[in-house]
Amino acid sequence: MTVVALSVAVIAMSPGILIITVPLATTSIRVFSEGTAERTTRRLAQEWIADGGYEINEIDADGNQVTLIIRGSGERGELSELGSRLGDSLDRPVEMKLIVVPSEQEVYVFEPE
Helix, strand or coil: CCHHHHHHHHHHHHHHHHHHHHHHHHHHHHHHHHHHHHHHHHHHHHHHCCCCEEEEEEEEEECCEEEEEEEEECCCCCHHHHHHHHHHHHCCCCEEEEEEEECCCCCCCCCCC
């Protein structure tokens, strides 16, 4: 293959490469950003519920929206406190949604004599 033919082939393939590369890069950035938001939310939420009777059930980040699902009962901080800390940590606007699944636990242990 001559240099000219090789150059023409590379130029002809360039739009196809861009068509694949740009969406792939965009998706990769979004996945990284959402993963960062979920990890940061988990860390901050653990601190936020540390003194209460709650456990984190699920965290989902989609763009600027973060959904936190906790299970348990008792006192907890204001959602605005958690949302502000998360927004500051991520350095971007955040819309937080909190879903609380009430949960009570009883334990009975029988020991035969």
